[in-house]
Amino acid sequence: xxxxxxxxxxxxxxxxxxxxxxxxxxxxxxxxxxxxxxxxxxxxxxxxxxxxxxxxxxxxxxxxxxxxxxxxxxxxxxxxx
Numbered sequence: 001x002x003x004x005x006x007x008x009x010x011x012x013x014x015x016x017x018x019x020x021x022x023x024x025x026x027x028x029x030x031x032x033x034x035x036x037x038x039x040x041x042x043x044x045x046x047x048x049x050x051x052x053x054x055x056x057x058x059x060x061x062x063x064x065x066x067x068x069x070x071x072x073x074x075x076x077x078x079x080x081x
Contacts, residue, residue: 019067024060027067039063 006016022032028042040052040059046066053059 017068017071019064019071024063024067027070028063 009016019027025034025039026032028034028046029038031038034042036056036059040056043049043059043062043066044052047053047062053062
């Protein structure tokens with residue numbers, strides 16, 4: 001399924017970035033082996049939420065978005081973008 005999605009996005013010239021779970025966990029918590037609850041708590045703290053994002057998949061999506069933001073910001077700072 002993911003291959004079909006990536007293919008369709010590429011046809012539309014939409015960039016796709018894939019990050020492994022350990023990469024996302026490292027960016028968000030500083031530890032690639034972090035537990036789901038730790039990731040949720042850091043997402044809550046980093047985004048200034050009063051409570052944990054729900055459902056769990058929402059926290060996963062927000063963590064992936066934070067990962068993208070960190071990587072893109074780093075590329076801009078390094079003059080690679």
